[in-house]
Amino acid sequence: MGSFLDKPKTDKSNESGEGNQLRYGVAAMQGWRIDMEDSHSSVVSVARDGLDACSFFAVFDGHAGATVSKRSSQQLLNCILDADKHLFANLAHLYKNPHTNTANTATNQPPSALSSPSSSSDSVNNRAEFDGDKLDKQLRAAIRAGFLNLDEQLRRSLEADCCDDKSGTTAVASLITPSHIYLINCGDSRAILVSDNQIVLGTSDHKPINPVERERIQNAGGSVMIQRRVNGSLAVSRALGDYEYKNVEGRGPCEQLVSPEPEIYARPRTDQDEFIVLACDGIWDVISNEDLKDYVHSRLKVTNDLVKISNEILDMCLNKGSRDNMSIIIVALAGAPIVTQEEVDRDNICNEKIESKVK
Numbered sequence: 001m002g003s004f005l006d007k008p009k010t011d012k013s014n015e016s017g018e019g020n021q022l023r024y025g026v027a028a029m030q031g032w033r034i035d036m037e038d039s040h041s042s043v044v045s046v047a048r049d050g051l052d053a054c055s056f057f058a059v060f061d062g063h064a065g066a067t068v069s070k071r072s073s074q075q076l077l078n079c080i081l082d083a084d085k086h087l088f089a090n091l092a093h094l095y096k097n098p099h100t101n102t103a104n105t106a107t108n109q110p111p112s113a114l115s116s117p118s119s120s121s122d123s124v125n126n127r128a129e130f131d132g133d134k135l136d137k138q139l140r141a142a143i144r145a146g147f148l149n150l151d152e153q154l155r156r157s158l159e160a161d162c163c164d165d166k167s168g169t170t171a172v173a174s175l176i177t178p179s180h181i182y183l184i185n186c187g188d189s190r191a192i193l194v195s196d197n198q199i200v201l202g203t204s205d206h207k208p209i210n211p212v213e214r215e216r217i218q219n220a221g222g223s224v225m226i227q228r229r230v231n232g233s234l235a236v237s238r239a240l241g242d243y244e245y246k247n248v249e250g251r252g253p254c255e256q257l258v259s260p261e262p263e264i265y266a267r268p269r270t271d272q273d274e275f276i277v278l279a280c281d282g283i284w285d286v287i288s289n290e291d292l293k294d295y296v297h298s299r300l301k302v303t304n305d306l307v308k309i310s311n312e313i314l315d316m317c318l319n320k321g322s323r324d325n326m327s328i329i330i331v332a333l334a335g336a337p338i339v340t341q342e343e344v345d346r347d348n349i350c351n352e353k354i355e356s357k358v359k
Helices: 067-083 085-096 132-160 211-219 289-299 306-319 341-358
Strands: 004-019 022-033 038-043 055-063 168-176 180-186 190-195 198-202 263-268 273-279 326-332
Touching (some): 004 306, 022 038, 038 326, 055 067, 055 273, 067 085, 067 168, 085 132, 168 273, 180 190, 180 273, 289 306, 306 326
Antiparallel strands (some): 055 168, 190 273, 273 326
């Protein structure tokens, strides 16, 4: 952390794909940093437990090394799914048999009842009715447990490796089901959901200066000082890894100086949902939520190439002064703007004017 190159590395790693009525593009760039510590996860169709109708995307912004960010990108989704196999079996049954319960998938309303296995059997033929609020609470609990389980799993694996690794990572993710969009955040990476050209859902950064975060840190015997950092060192108050900040005896994992607990935001899907952006703070430090929303919205009227748009954003943020690693995922949904010839022509005219000015 804090070390820079003489000039930025601007070559980019890209990825793209489509399925489940969505498209995505990824761009990552090392930039000015000595090492690339970001990782990401992109799963268009969850190939486990019959959840192929669900999608999962995540960005991991590592610090003090890339070990935890890389392992988190490989393991987080499975940790969430393992946290409540009973629940995810129910969800798989619900999504494959939408007309066997009162879920109104045509209007994307949450289910008011779900065919659920009884506590004594894993068979979905043993049904117990419960409402959508209960389903949502269970899914949130599984996501939370997945994060906490992953954090403990990573600690054990590093200890088994006899590795004095001090790395940590933020994590921002989106779980997209046929009925809902979940945004999940642990740290200061960020995600937004845009619908009808408005930001309708967004995560909040976990910074040590935040009152709730500061109180937890101080209760654990720490302090917030020197550029608003945990014990004068760490700039985020929630993260996976960072185990040197998680050793206060008598306190649970969510009561430590640094907590692995995510905040979870959810919204029913609508036909107006346009896109989701997930990105690390190297991007958000130099561009606002609104400005990035406007940029993506306008570019989607000119090109369907999400990788191209993602690359443009990285270059723009580099030119705006970002000195960090940068990673971004753009997920285009069914309501995304459509490319029009009028907008393409307008963009071409604008580019020609710019080129004439710089010659």
